[in-house]
Amino acid sequence: MSIIENKTLIELHEGLRNKEFTSVELTKETFERIHSLEPKVEAFVTLNEEEALQQAAAADAKGYGEEAFSSRSSNRD
Numbered sequence: 703m704s705i706i707e708n709k710t711l712i713e714l715h716e717g718l719r720n721k722e723f724t725s726v727e728l729t730k731e732t733f734e735r736i737h738s739l740e741p742k743v744e745a746f747v748t749l750n751e752e753e754a755l756q757q758a759a760a761a762d763a764k765g766y767g768e769e770a771f772s773s774r775s776s777n778r779d
Contacts, residue, residue, distance in 0.1 A: 705717070705727060706731055725759070726759055729754050733754070
């Protein structure tokens with residue numbers, strides 16, 4: 703079953719918070735989707751999968767406590 707298919711960003715955020723999937727899983731699936739569509743849409747010049755996966759792993763290591771999300775939310779004010 704797809705993590706990202708037919709989901710909003712809010713639903714993906716909640717999925718991360720509720721540990722339904724990890725950042726690494728979400729990132730991998732996102733790149734799979736990009737690779738499947740890129741030949742048709744030609745939207746990207748460069749993709750940095752390695753760095754994205756490293757950042758996702760770091761986010762997973764940090765955890766999904768309220769503090770992990772509240773610091774980003776408070777930056778929008």
